[in-house]
Amino acid sequence: MTIFAAVCLVGCDKTEERRVTPAPPARTETAAPAAADTRPVIVAFGDSLTAGHGLEPGLSYPDFLQKDLDARGLRYRVVNQGISGDTTDGGVARMDAAIALRPEVVILELGANDGLRGLPVEATRRNLVEMVDAFQKSGAKVLLCGMTLPRNYGGDYIRSFEGIFADLSREKKLALVPFCLDGVATRKELMQADGLHPTAEGCKRVAANVMKHLEPMLR
Secondary structure, eight states: OOHHHHHHHHHHHHHHHHHOOOOOOOOOOOOOOOOOOOSOEEEEEESHHHHTTTSOTTOSHHHHHHHHHHHTTOOOEEEEEEOTTOOHHHHHHHHHHHHTTOOSEEEEEOOHHHHHTTOOHHHHHHHHHHHHHHHHHTTOEEEEEOOOOOGGGOHHHHHHHHHHHHHHHHHHTOEEESOTTTTTTTOGGGBOTTSSSBOHHHHHHHHHHHHHHHHHHHO
């Protein structure tokens, strides 16, 4: 290689080096903070029926209720505060957590486990009154969910138990779902194998039963 060619080659290499533009520093993408959900809150406050016992997440009656509200253009957020096995005693113990959410409506579905355990009707009624009074004092409307018991609990006890919900509805001027499992409990295909808890399709029917009485409270 001639000296001229070698100089030329080196010069070309240096020119190419000068033309290389350093890559800009990588940009770090910062995710925008999620917007706060400002929709008014509806608290579904109950036991295993509310919690969706025996079902996959997203298949409880409050989940179907949320879908129904969304479909109707009713901008509310349903918060599921159901605990399987809970009694009205348990509800009184944790009602402050529900009140802290500042709900516009509380769907109160408790008492069935009291009845199944044969607890005194007056104790159940007293606890329900305490919860209703506390929720109303916080500014929430209360939708009370009525319940019944298997027929082998005896006519007198069943009538006294059922009467709690009807009497409380009249005394406190509450909207009442007479029986959440209406049209569900008597249909084997809508109930789980235990005969006490609804299937996903059954929960969809429960949500429809609740919605009939809830929607007028939201308009």
